[in-house]
Amino acid sequence: MGPLVQGGQIEAVATGGMVRLTANGKPLGQAARLAIDPVRMGSGAWIRIASGQYRDRLVLTARGSGFDAVNELPLDDWLRGVLPAEIGDSPMEALKAQAVASRSEAVHKLERAPHAAEGYDFCSSTHCQVYKGMGVETPACNAAVEATRGQVLVVEAG
Ligand SMILES: [Zn+2]
Numbered sequence: 001m002g003p004l005v006q007g008g009q010i011e012a013v014a015t016g017g018m019v020r021l022t023a024n025g026k027p028l029g030q031a032a033r034l035a036i037d038p039v040r041m042g043s044g045a046w047i048r049i050a051s052g053q054y055r056d057r058l059v060l061t062a063r064g065s066g067f068d069a070v071n072e073l074p075l076d077d078w079l080r081g082v083l084p085a086e087i088g089d090s091p092m093e094a095l096k097a098q099a100v101a102s103r104s105e106a107v108h109k110l111e112r113a114p115h116a117a118e119g120y121d122f123c124s125s126t127h128c129q130v131y132k133g134m135g136v137e138t139p140a141c142n143a144a145v146e147a148t149r150g151q152v153l154v155v156e157a158g
Pocket residue numbers: 114115122123124125127128129
């Protein structure tokens with residue numbers, strides 16, 4: 001599929017094990033699995049789905065009578081949508097501690113792959129960590145993620 005007009009709306013409907021996309025009433029196509037990539041322009045592009053906004057790639061996969069919507073993005077971009085939901089408005093040192101703790105838990109969970117059977121890494125609930133996407137990001141939480149980039153907690157066996 002080609003590019004859509006900036007600001008255009010895409011409607012996704014599950015039908016017979018397929019995800020069907022339409023834009024302004026015009027059919028775009030259908031498949032069991034579709035990826036939507038916002039075109040990067042200026043400060044970046046994003047996707048709005050339901051009441052949330054999401055960075056990077058959105059993958060829609062037919063499942064049962066509906067479909068899964070999975071946001072594919074780098075770990076630290078995911079963290080930017082986790083911190084506000086997990087700790088919220090807090091002093092910077094608390095935000096940095098949460099960033100390291102959340103990143104550590106995520107790295108640990110990736111090894112156990114709790115949602116491998118469903119085809120994604122993390123769900124967006126407390127089961128993994130609450131993720132609400134770009135729409136809840138705050139400058140303070142983003143700064144905490146940036147200030148702790150690459151930091152994870154490890155326990156040495158022995
Ligand atoms: Zn989960």
